[in-house]
Amino acid sequence: MRLATLNNGTPDGRLVIVAPDGGHSANASVQTLQQAIEQWDMVAPQLAATAVFPDMIDPAAVAAPLPRAWQWLDGSAFPAHGDLMDAVLGITKPKTDVPLMYQGMSDTFLSPLADARFPSEELGIDFEGEFGVIVDAVPMGTSAADAMGHIKLIVQINDWSLRTLAGPEMKTGFGWVQAKPVCGMAPFAVTPDELGDNWRDGRVCLDLLVDWNGQRFGAANGAPMAFGFHELVAHAARTRDLVAGTVIGSGTVSNANFREIGSSCVAERRGIEVVDLGEPKTAFMAFGDDVRMEAVDGAGHAPFGVLHQRVVRA
């Protein structure tokens, strides 16, 4: 089952069921995705039974599937990326057996085609292509094994980042605020079964195709996470109850062979250049640049649809 949210002038939009062709939809039996996830086990069968797809979707009317959430916790679960970024930022992190995770802003997720507004190009504007899951209510102390069943929907996220601010904020120990502005979200939230065999061990085993100004920049696969999403959910829930609609992210999708397949963010490319060439060669994004992200399976199907955002001056 694929879900989308259409702009209707309200902050949470109108939830729709999306046809297999991705171009048609029908109103859901509840108004919003937040309402659906709060009573998922009752609502999901009703949604799945919605079989009529009368309305053409206007891509410009598509909001983020969850246009705002009560909580957004983003991991950094791809070790290929994390190890490289630590070296480049000059951060020495203690080696631990727990996931890395920060709390980010969740009051807005940008529509998949929305411009991303930033005050200055000097801040090191960067995209981060990643996957995320949306859970129903998860009680404090839930184990990773039990957390798997709380993963109700999977999404694709562009975690906009301002790299000039990121290093200094990390060094405070307080984590990121200014360096992590509002994220974007691809059009469709999908149930795990929609991914078939490509949802394995709590990982989204799809290639995330990232194009920057029309040029292929990365095609990393979501499989090699050091922790599955169920483990990230359990980590998040260790000392708090997670409210229904909490979004948990994977961090930038990254594979060890990033020199061949590319990266899901500019910072990683620059990090490779620092290691290989002694200094970064690739500049961060400029106003007017755009990034396109689409996760595809072996047959070229894109379950989450296309995110395509342009960078503009705020």
Place this chain on the structure above:
Amino acid sequence: MRLATLNNGTPDGRLVIVAPDGGHSANASVQTLQQAIEQWDMVAPQLAATAVFPDMIDPAAVAAPLPRAWQWLDGSAFPAHGDLMDAVLGITKPKTDVPLMYQGMSDTFLSPLADARFPSEELGIDFEGEFGVIVDAVPMGTSAADAMGHIKLIVQINDWSLRTLAGPEMKTGFGWVQAKPVCGMAPFAVTPDELGDNWRDGRVCLDLLVDWNGQRFGAANGAPMAFGFHELVAHAARTRDLVAGTVIGSGTVSNANFREIGSSCVAERRGIEVVDLGEPKTAFMAFGDDVRMEAVDGAGHAPFGVLHQRVVRA
């Protein structure tokens, strides 16, 4: 004007106007504080004109004035506390001229008399008494001077902290997730004018009386913040629009003469012991312990009411 929220079985509760005696209230013209703050300039005069106070408040029915918020950003604006904690945690932070701030969980604020649930005493259970402000919508890039006008309400917060987890999470650079579980909030949100001369330069110049198991533990004043709340709001809004209802915190209230007047958290007391005695003597909280917090002016008036929470096993 003082506002409170009464539990009515909904997540956002029922907004009421509180009489000067603090014991009576009348229903507000909008249902929730979130609705009020989203259209504050129109709603506030209606709320202020509500002059009838027919109903006794049942303290057990009082929720946090904002039982959940779209965003909670907590500063650390008291240098007496920050400098001490850095030394104790072994963190060397670069000296900067910008405030310290992290993003915390905002999907729930506990009621002023609610038990606080934690999985284990081994996690270093601690309270943090602080002040916070609630803003209306603040556009990205708003200056500190302009931010002052966006501060519509002031609140008193207990930022529960798990100290055993705090140091390791800081060292990752990602900030706190597990170390910062759900906060509590004192009963009343007040407009700045309600504090009179005790709202000065964006600071809440009241003594925060903190009692642990019935013993006075701290009485620090909110005045000596290195940054006023208007500056914290501007910092938060540098690269993002702040949605109406965003809560911005001061961090633990702390004064340089903490050896005389005490502290607003156990960690600070332990830090003083480390400095003075070579090791911490005061244990963190145990299950069954309680903490009471009440900010008072020179005449003993407590504009935010009393927060009184007990620590229990989750």
